[in-house]
Amino acid sequence: MKITIWNENKHEKTNPKVAEIYPEGIHGALAKIFEGTEHQVQTATLEQPEHGLTEDVLNNTDVLFWWGHMAHHEVSDDIVDRVHKRVLEGMGLVVLHSGHFSKIFKKLMGTSCDLKWREADDRERLWVVDPTHPIAEGIGEYFELEKEEMYGEHFDIPAPDELVFVSWFEGGEVFRSGCTYKRGNGKIFYFRPGHETYPTYYNQDVQKVLVNAANWVKPVDRAYPTYGNAKPIEEISAKN
Amino acid sequence: MKITIWNENKHEKTNPKVAEIYPEGIHGALAKIFEGTEHQVQTATLEQPEHGLTEDVLNNTDVLFWWGHMAHHEVSDDIVDRVHKRVLEGMGLVVLHSGHFSKIFKKLMGTSCDLKWREADDRERLWVVDPTHPIAEGIGEYFELEKEEMYGEHFDIPAPDELVFVSWFEGGEVFRSGCTYKRGNGKIFYFRPGHETYPTYYNQDVQKVLVNAANWVKPVDRAYPTYGNAKPIEEISAKN
Amino acid sequence: MKITIWNENKHEKTNPKVAEIYPEGIHGALAKIFEGTEHQVQTATLEQPEHGLTEDVLNNTDVLFWWGHMAHHEVSDDIVDRVHKRVLEGMGLVVLHSGHFSKIFKKLMGTSCDLKWREADDRERLWVVDPTHPIAEGIGEYFELEKEEMYGEHFDIPAPDELVFVSWFEGGEVFRSGCTYKRGNGKIFYFRPGHETYPTYYNQDVQKVLVNAANWVKPVDRAYPTYGNAKPIEEISAKN
């Protein structure tokens, strides 16, 4: 599987605390998770030409991870359209944490994707509500993050096709933290944790979920549907 | 609308604390909620002949509420089959709290309907995750019950057709607290709150939800589908 | 309920056959369906200033019907954004037939909304696959349209929240013809039939479905969720 990890890569340069936690960037830490797997992994960041998401890169990507936060508006609409087209063609997409507000996620969801948030070191517990789901493979009944940013309902998303995780927060909120969607020929997984000021992506359960997610969103091997003017059954049969 | 409220009515007779909270029984308190509405309300309890759910009663019921806990096993299988048949025919069903373990709910779900629980005066917050749903009409973003029994995930139910409420509990758990289902021609709503030792059914938000639920599960007016051997289109057309 | 019926109103002016079937325009025929109901109905068309969808009109609309086909591209993006905002706020939307390719439907779905089609007077049968749904109230097991344009799968939409109708076409295709969605606080119903060269909107079953749909998508009465920075439970409790 060919995995491309996209990261805005801004906090790492402007916030020493983030730089300390993720010296190689959030994308670097995410890439490391797939080291030693059979998958090919590359990274791409906002500051690169075409944000590192050229036609060539996307055409050679089976699964795209997306982390962004402070610079969603800096992502060019043309690149967003290009990613959108590839998702509809079958490319898997894993949207992380504050990526809920990315142009690509909002375009795929059709909603505001707004939510409640609080930076107060809330303890978070992610409960598995779908024990049959491959994305929860190897995960216990819940796993805990000692400190994270809180995200709370209402989360303005379409009802997920599948709800895998629901988060509990110490401060009194719940959140649909692991959501699957299908758009066109592509599968999408939104996963809540990963605020830049916490070492969340080093957590082993979080890492398991991300590996599982990549396997789950990967494209299936089939011809793309044909659209437009269609012949009736008799003519089709006549042809054969 | 014709509403029948079924209650096991056992805790009220054996536990003075419950009797004090619900002097007319949980069924009595639930019936009061619909006083002054245009609906006809009657109650039925376990100790009555046929548990108060005769053919005649069920055939004259549009919406059935169900509260049971300590005596699920005392409900006769014949009556369960009769209620099941009526749900498939279109009768609405609202299953309350410990009714998750009732024979009728398990029969309709096809799962164990098991869950985690704790009696420790947990504070509960019910968050609305589907703001479009008529069952949430008039409810704020969440409502709170100062003390309730905790129910926690994993709740062994099929993924709900619609998830309306998710509960947060002080002790660290979350729960899918408001779930809709469709079975045959009938609609079902499961609503979590209502442990017998708390005055939950006097809470105004809980009462709003129950009134909304009755309106949502009520039958639609259409002919029952026909099943079995069917004619092809030509013969049907020939007939017309 | 305040209903606004939007129509592109182009075929009626350029195609005598359409003008003959719909002398008052498709919007005129749709408006007539609600005559004698308690609802207020107004119409709006593409050629009007702001396409007839001013802030004032939309703020006074509970349910918006949308029929468009040859001029989707002529609908201004600003108006599409305005309608989108109102749907997220709770306004109901009923998208008809070739409206599947409208800017507003594509924006809400996040997909291409493409499909197969054929103009060959196919006989269509719309089968009810959800007998519990209020949108199917009063409809038999199926209803038939003697001649319609064919729409065939794959229909590139997100999996519907609820699938109410599936169409059978004489030429060999099936189609998900009645689909419900929720976006933000708003409900959406897509309904397939209604090609401009057939008198489909005079069909009594089609008319029943449209009246049922208006009732189903109408807004629920509740406060809009709040988003953004949130206080933890202690501070909220302290406040009270």
Add this chain to the structure above:
Amino acid sequence: MKITIWNENKHEKTNPKVAEIYPEGIHGALAKIFEGTEHQVQTATLEQPEHGLTEDVLNNTDVLFWWGHMAHHEVSDDIVDRVHKRVLEGMGLVVLHSGHFSKIFKKLMGTSCDLKWREADDRERLWVVDPTHPIAEGIGEYFELEKEEMYGEHFDIPAPDELVFVSWFEGGEVFRSGCTYKRGNGKIFYFRPGHETYPTYYNQDVQKVLVNAANWVKPVDRAYPTYGNAKPIEEISAKN
């Protein structure tokens, strides 16, 4: 993966036409599909002790296929309960054709599972409505069975978690032909084709679907949830 194929194996003994098509029984033909795969396949039939589904057999089964028709009532309730328990524990289940009326499928669905049917050599077309689904991998936009028994809506099942195939029938019907469900820790796939008097299980697309289905329903590797009385978060933390 350990696959067990269960077949009633009655038509093969009483109907020469069926015996001619399936000389080794439907179970034999199904087992052959997995020859040359890495999976272990065994078969079980009604006439065997415990219908061939002993505790030992089921505990060593990852995926169970089920074909039955004329003798559903001969399947003992104890064995049905045993299979049901294993599905809730995570065993995958693929229910074929007339298995829609099997005790195990009805117990898992909670509905009558009734439908329309006709034996008239209808041509069937199975359209893929979910192009992202692994069960549709390698399948075209549709595949055709020249002659099959017709099954028509309304099919009295809960709304599928995922709808993969919709069938078109020459005689004027549609049918939800490929449906996924989750119950407890187990995944279920219902697949319509396979009437005993047609050589359907030799069709290469049907065979692809069955192999894909086995892979999709197979259990995920995780601990079974715990249910019952639970400790609050402080005590859990204290323990750690």
